[in-house]
Amino acid sequence: MSKMAHLKIFRGDAQRGEMVDYQVPIAPGMVVLDAIHAVQATQAPDLAVRWNCKAGKCGSCGGEVNGKPRLMCMDRMDKYADGEPITIRPLKTFPVIKDLATDVSWNYTVNKTIPAFQPPAGQAELNFSQAEADRVQEFRKCIECFLCQNVCHVLREHEKYDDFGGPRFFVRVAGLEMHPQDTADRTGLLKDDLGLGYCNITKCCTEVCPENIAITDNAIIPLKERVADRFFDPLRALWRMLFGSKT
């Protein structure tokens, strides 16, 4: 008889729900998502959970395991103590659709507001170095699991959905703004529409990023500097006052 895992999984929707107990046999190397699939296949076929790649590449299976935001496909069962129940809840920051699936459509709405990459006109082929690529490739590793959005207190506690874009989209903007060949300007968008100023760099997002993107240090802080340079530099403000120039 193999060892059993004890799971407590949220079952319910936006209105109501409860934690339901399940037991499934543990196999070597099992991850939390495997255990959920075992529950689904044998005990609760209508248990809703998102997943795709099962290898940490697609960012579909985010959940809160024992209160910690995790990609469930990369969360090994053997790191949890024997026999202790493992609680699995949906991401808290987004409305529950059913069980572990949440409504993350807000993120897609924010994404649409970000102007696309704009290369210099008339170039069939772009030229830039690997060192320049490295800088933005870090941001482009993002798998859109939205764990950073989930833990950001501006969203999680203060629910500033209308005024704030969240770390995922600062990472996205950083990837565009720091692209060596991009010609668009998103500084105004960052300050006004995406509410970059609300971020007080507590680094919660960086801590949960499964791709280890240095969200705060490499994306948010440099973007804050750009916004400050543009809008809050006293010399520039004086220049604008005197000459009315845009910069």
Next chain:
Amino acid sequence: MSKYQTVSYDVVVVGAGGAGLRAAIEASASGAKTALVCKSLLGKAHTVMAEGGVAAALANVESRDSWQTHFRDTMKGGKFLNQWRMAQLHAQEAPERVRELERWGAVFDRTRDGRILQRNFGGHTYPRLAHVGDRTGLEIIRTLQDKGVHSGIDVFMECTIRRILLDDGRVAGCFGYQRESGRFMVFHSKAVVLATGGIGRCWQITSNSWEYTADGHAMALWAGADLIDMEFVQFHPTGMVWPPSVQGTLITEGVRGEGGVLLNGNRERFMFRYIPELFQGEFAETEEEATRWIDAVVAGQRPEARRPPELLTRDVVARAIRREVREGRGSPHGGVFLDIASRRSSEVIKKKLPSMYHQFKELADVDITREPMEVGPTCHYMMGGVRVHPETQESTIPGLFAAGEAAGGMHGSNRLGGNSLSDLLVFGKRAGEHAAAYARAQAAGAIDDAQVTSEANEALAPFDHSNGENPYAVHEELRALMQTYVGIVRTQDDLKHALEQIQLLRQRAVQVKVGGNIQYNPGWHLALDLKNMLDISEAVTQAALLREESRGAHTREDFPDSSPSWGAVNLVVQQRERKLSITQVPLPEMPAELKELLKSE
């Protein structure tokens, strides 16, 4: 009883991986009112898992490369069963499709002079794969997604399409349900593009996600369209084998492209023993020569030595691994070893193969910079699919188009690594463009309300079954059956057995019962998908039974050689009056100048 919501478009694209996104972008740019419908959230489709790179003869790293060489490699990899015109268009147009992605914001790894870097891969004569470490698919899907959201496309996420709706033999739209609410939807459209990917969930050990349930293949078959090359299913040589949790998860061919070598349980480099006649003289014959090749590649020089045999095509490598294991020379968990640790520095491995490093460290407790990986074949890609016109991607049903893995013909009997990402860009664009042109020239067909109601009632039936089985149980049995009897190596007896069992499973599948309600109910979704998978499993098995030879990914133990007569025909599968029929169709005649290309070395 069922109500449904109807929306109207010129073009509906089903599937939002690379092919679907690229098709939708092009259809919309061509002026068509375009909907993009996908089963998952946007950006999660299978393309995101592609690792090694996109093949295009940019000639950035090796100036001798050209579309002609890429064409020749592709045809040779497919053992000449490919639709030559598709292979030609693909080789000619792939470079521009890749440069276009760069203009849309994709950030590929760079050469020393600041251009797109290209890496070596199996079956490609020259370093040809534009890549981003080992996460090229993510880069491509994100680039297309970010382009797509500014292209005026309406996206319907988490919506499954079940049926193509016809009016007098041409497309009138399609029918499906929203996964979240369970509500039925009708997309009333002049054209439909199937970009639904593959069929890997019919097998037990697979690199494919839950989405790969043969939707597009089945819908095309049911609509009366031709399918082609259905006997050719690619088993990627290197999937993870241990622990069981990750069995089948893909390990990029890029590991071998970066110099990784395959060793059996006796630590013997066995691939030298498996160089097929077709490739004799093109590959290194000693370890010393193979090492010189790697040394030159690492130093950024043009190699004088021939390529290591680990870079043979996937069909060859997968069969070799299977044989080593069968003959008792496997690794402890029934695979072989893939070693990059002794070939490249820890820094290079982490830089060029970061997600492989991460994946093994987290999921298998293996540090690939210090020790070898254990690998074995995993069901990975479907060469066969909807038979399409090579220029327009239109199927044999007017208004029904297909692109990417859902379409057949481009790869013949075996696909080269890297040719999938380029395929979906080249033919996604073509499908979108021609679907839009078709829609411009047509009036909308009529939706048959009675048909929609009947589809909806059929879909709800599993809720009424009181004694049926759990759909997961039937699915697992199908997967085990296909794994054992319709795998890498096939025999007549095995295939006949599989056909009998598929009939029995079909009887059980129509009886499965589901509990709960219609909202976000994976058990219900799977119950509906069983029909697709059973019908397409049967198509694969029938075609495999008929083709009495071994060619590319189709290996018959009872017919181990390739035969010239079978090499002159494709198999076309149709469904007529609920029965499958298979016909042999001669390969299209290739122009003399392309024939010459295939002869030249």
